Amino acid sequence: MKKNSVIGVIMFCCAAALFGGGNKDNSGTIRIGISKIVQHEALDAIEQGIQDEINAALPNVVYDLQNANGDMSTATQIANKFKSERVSVAVGIATPVAIALANTIKDVPVVFSCVTDPVQAGLVSSVDRGEGNVTGLSDAIPTAEHIAMFKEIAGIKTLGYIYTSSEDNSIAARTLVEEACAANGIAFVSQSISNSAELRQAAEAIVNRVDGIYLTTDNTVFSALPALIKVFHDNKKPIFSGDVTGALNGGCMIASGFNYYKAGRATGQMILEILDGRKPADMPVKFITDPAETDLLFDLDEAANCGITIPPSYLNAANLIFRNGKLERK
Template sequence: MTKRTVVDVDASHWSRGRRRGRRPLRAGGFGGLTAWIALALLVAAGFAAGGATAAASPVHIGIVQFLEHPALDAFRVGFIQAIEDAGYAIGEDIIIEYHNAQGDFSVSYTIAEKFVQDRVDLIFAIATGPVQAAASLTDTIPIVFAGVRDPVGAEVVDSFQRPGRNITGTTHWTPVSEQIKLVLEIIPDARRIGVVYNSGELNSVIQVEEARQWAAEYGLTLVERTAGSTTDVRQAAESLVGSVDVIFIPTDNTVVAALESVLAVAERFRIPVIASDIATAQRGAAAAYGLAEIPLGRQAGEWALRLFFEGRDPAPTPAGIQAVLDLAVNLEAAARMGLTIPEDVLERARYRY
């Protein structure tokens, strides 16, 4: 069995040194893209033969994740799966150093700064804050992102089609219009939709703005509550009791990390919860229409391999938008919220929990 080594460091220990071992290749030492192209020449034969060829020294990938919760964790899992499936041994061919910012934007910056100072070969940034931090610190180290709804709005790429710099990745875009439609399919009498989000997360602000527009389009009222940290989420959810017919959860990292707080309120007061990603439905939302995170993480891992081992330039490499969104229902959770999922919705659901 291949030995697997991943350096796993949370924000409280972010300053701890990286895994000791063979000195990784330094992309910056060759001058940006030149390093990727030079290494590509060394491994091209392996790719042509359909298998991976290990570099003389291990590649050092730094992963910075905004917060730990199942949805963001799944991006990381998919990323590592893609590397392993390509034939590379974690801890031998590729060293992964992982840091969790624990929901703190300033810590995201500090972690990214450490990676730049260490001259890692590639940065994988999970969520908007980490990719903004990494992008502000380097224009030479390749950056791949996942879990970012609007990289253009976050000002880390010029466009989806042509990022224009050292960054590309997979977007966490979900159609709020379809999620509002799902609410009305499942709860036709709903008139007031509650939403809890962190107004400090750009991805959430964008989704709530869209939710306002679509709620108005359908003659609904959006009742908004903000939570600046995970400890604020329960109180925000409780403040919706008696004022809403359903709670909508966007892909907000703060709220999803404290999902159990929302679910406890929803189940106690029998308020259905509709979410924006599959992992949240699996954890206890009644239904969700959105993304499956592991495939997006895998796509990001594939981009990372192409950028480094094939010498691809990220500037013209399109940022991927998942074309297929999935419907998930959680029948047990729905029952606890006093909700019966309509049969036509059940028939369309790809995932049932």
């Protein structure tokens, strides 16, 4: 952001119009409330990316960082807190907290980050524009391409999928996974959970019925990912993760998706535009489409555990390789 634009942001915040720009507190400081549904590497990376992007352009920004710990009543309490404190912008990382913010706050901008299907979630009517005081970024992933790759590499004939029954993004993703399986001649087996404590039991219930499991961006699943990884590792069954961040420590044979830190930076850019006077209603939902913002990881240790050989063409395309217990970056 140019220097004169930054000055314009600060001046604008003093006399912001409804849904455009942001409020300052009595000390002249811009306050940004950020709420995430749970704590795990991907959501933490988004949160950090948002702050880094804003801090690079604006001084004197104060952040109120909140974690709902997977509880919707807590998410609503956080939304009411942001409303009463009149934050300049309220940010919701993941669908449940974004819905809580949008339902509670009507007079300041609400920006969602990494909501898979914002239309189905009721946050916007169309991805072509924002809705009132709400806009944001989607973390939709190429599910059909992932499952076709999984079949080619691992010979998957029956695919498992575990999802959180209370997360709208997970329910929408389940439909996409089932459709992709049908298109690729793969049988589909799903198991729902209501909280992270149920993940190990769900993994144990499904592992002997499938050839491998596919993970979408389900926040509850990823908050307890090591439990699922252990079950599938012990049974020598491969995991394909649509979230690379959660796979960086090993355990997922394949991981492909966008970089969540960069998604946070992209969300931060949207917030800066709003602070500079742009109205959320005029801002389309942002999607991560730049190949430079995506990662492809193969865990060769896990491939060997499952008795699977990764074709050289795929290895050559990967920018992340996990082997001998260590992550290598190309």
